[in-house]
Amino acid sequence: MLTVVTVVLAAVVLAVLAVGMGYVLGWANRKFHVAVDPKVEALLGAMPGANCGGCGYVGCSEYAEALARGEAGVTLCAPGGVSTAEQLADIMGIEVDQACPYRAVLHCSAYEHQRLQRREYFGERTCGAANLVGGTQGCAYGCLGFGDCELVCDYDAIEMVDGLCIIDYEKCVGCGACVRACPRNIISMIPFKADRMLVVVCANKDNAREVKEVCEVGCSGCALCARKGPELFSMDGGLPIIDYEAYTPDHPDLEIAREKCPKKTLVFMGKPAEPESF
Amino acid sequence: METLTGLVLIFISAALINNFVLHYFVGVCPFLGVSRKIGTAFGMGCAVTFVISIAALLSWTLTYFILRPGAPLPSWVWAVAGGNPATTVDLSVLSYIVYIFVIASSVQFVEMYVRKFFPALYKSFGVYLPLITTNCAILFACLEIMKHLQDPMRLWGLHEALALAIGGGVGFTIAISLMAGIREDMDICDVPKPLKGAGIALIVAGIMAMAFMGFTGVQNGVETALSSLLR
Numbered sequence: 001m002l003t004v005v006t007v008v009l010a011a012v013v014l015a016v017l018a019v020g021m022g023y024v025l026g027w028a029n030r031k032f033h034v035a036v037d038p039k040v041e042a043l044l045g046a047m048p049g050a051n052c053g054g055c056g057y058v059g060c061s062e063y064a065e066a067l068a069r070g071e072a073g074v075t076l077c078a079p080g081g082v083s084t085a086e087q088l089a090d091i092m093g094i095e096v097d098q099a100c101p102y103r104a105v106l107h108c109s110a111y112e113h114q115r116l117q118r119r120e121y122f123g124e125r126t127c128g129a130a131n132l133v134g135g136t137q138g139c140a141y142g143c144l145g146f147g148d149c150e151l152v153c154d155y156d157a158i159e160m161v162d163g164l165c166i167i168d169y170e171k172c173v174g175c176g177a178c179v180r181a182c183p184r185n186i187i188s189m190i191p192f193k194a195d196r197m198l199v200v201v202c203a204n205k206d207n208a209r210e211v212k213e214v215c216e217v218g219c220s221g222c223a224l225c226a227r228k229g230p231e232l233f234s235m236d237g238g239l240p241i242i243d244y245e246a247y248t249p250d251h252p253d254l255e256i257a258r259e260k261c262p263k264k265t266l267v268f269m270g271k272p273a274e275p276e277s278f
Numbered sequence: 279m280e281t282l283t284g285l286v287l288i289f290i291s292a293a294l295i296n297n298f299v300l301h302y303f304v305g306v307c308p309f310l311g312v313s314r315k316i317g318t319a320f321g322m323g324c325a326v327t328f329v330i331s332i333a334a335l336l337s338w339t340l341t342y343f344i345l346r347p348g349a350p351l352p353s354w355v356w357a358v359a360g361g362n363p364a365t366t367v368d369l370s371v372l373s374y375i376v377y378i379f380v381i382a383s384s385v386q387f388v389e390m391y392v393r394k395f396f397p398a399l400y401k402s403f404g405v406y407l408p409l410i411t412t413n414c415a416i417l418f419a420c421l422e423i424m425k426h427l428q429d430p431m432r433l434w435g436l437h438e439a440l441a442l443a444i445g446g447g448v449g450f451t452i453a454i455s456l457m458a459g460i461r462e463d464m465d466i467c468d469v470p471k472p473l474k475g476a477g478i479a480l481i482v483a484g485i486m487a488m489a490f491m492g493f494t495g496v497q498n499g500v501e502t503a504l505s506s507l508l509r
Contacts, residue, residue, distance in 0.1 A: 010372055124466055
């Protein structure tokens with residue numbers, strides 16, 4: 001008798017709870033329905049879903065929303081690459097103008113022995129800590145060489161060689177983790193319009209004398225490149241900037257500027273790696 | 279006054295002395311998973327506090343009226359069925375399934391509601407809600423409340439259940455925020471390679487748990503202080 005009543009009661013309680021909650025949730029689902037653009041869902045479906053944040057948005061869904069609003073381009077998804085960009089463009093009904101992958105480049109080329117070390121550094125062996133101290137390394141802009149970028153790279157694409165971060169473009173997928181990890185902000189993402197891209201491998205904006213004091217290979221800011229190739233090169237203080245919007249792989253100014261550069265701080269990076277320069 | 283002292287004691291006990299994470303080791307999953315930045319950790323703590331309060335409210339109601347031994351509803355059914363009044367119907371076996379069920383669906387409901395009417399709030403804290411639907415810290419709070427609804431002579435009221443739940447949530451927030459602060463500083467530390475990531479996080483959690491053992495026995499002092507204060 002007790003067993004029967006208990007079992008029946010248990011069944012009834014669970015059934016009532018299930019039906020009641022189901023009803024409430026179903027009602028809430030319709031009542032509180034938030035219309036989601038079907039385009040956003042389609043865009044989200046075409047993405048890799050890695051939520052890496054390489055596009056600059058928090059996760060894939062936010063990028064999909066920005067895309068649907070027309071605020072973002074279709075080429076920002078680095079892990080998805082060209083195929084994803086084409087799919088996204090298809091859904092949006094637009095043409096892919098230039099679906100080129102973004103890859104990380106380091107704006108420093110000085111190995112440890114080429115940079116002035118004012119004194120020995122005894123602190124934590126991370127760039128983040130060394131950057132806080134400052135003053136140990138002569139150049140206030142260049143690579144610190146403790147490999148914070150190497151540590152955050154999930155794709156094993158960064159190796160520290162003699163205190164300098166070397167990126168392996170066979171492995172780099174352009175997630176941008178190293179860009180965020182670098183406390184000196186000398187890694188940046190550039191559109192790889194060809195397998196190898198010309199890069200300014202120095203970040204020191206000081207004048208020639210100051211640069212020479214702290215680094216053997218730093219850019220002297222002579223502005224020869226900007227004079228020879230004004231279409232692509234412009235000067236920002238003591239440092240040239242390459243206009244990657246106007247950049248085309250076969251632009252004649254590239255070779256001229258590279259040859260004229262007295263300090264050889266204009267270097268082609270990408271795959272295959274160039275052993276003599278990097 | 280006695281009630282108030284009791285409530286404060288339950289609250290302090292749940293928040294510090296018997297901290298859910300650092301004393302009972304429940305809710306360790308979000309404690310380790312979402313403790314990389316203080317901002318997100320605090321958001322997670324607030325979400326847990328919120329959900330735990332709702333879960334306590336619902337589970338206390340269900341337990342008090344239906345699930346506990348000698349609850350009004352089963353007793354009434356038993357009497358109608360003509361059973362022996364000396365025996366009581368006990369539906370406690372249903373507690374786990376009912377709690378999980380109620381927690382999951384109420385969180386789902388809250389998520390829908392917040393998403394519709396507070397989109398900004400949803401963006402900042404909605405993402406945590408699905409993560410904690412069946413979190414064991416919340417289930418633990420419900421089971422703890424159930425434990426205090428077994429003896430018909432000393433039944434917990436709703437206010438006591440809520441004090442436990444909110445205290446537990448506050449304790450979780452304290453623990454996860456402390457952990458996030460430590461882990462933020464640890465990012466620039468020279469951690470031995472084999473211990474990087476989860477390893478050192480677990481060691482830190484263990485040391486924190488030992489530190490929180492220092493609160494053991496504090497309740498006696500708190501009780502004395504409170505009773506002299508409120509007399």
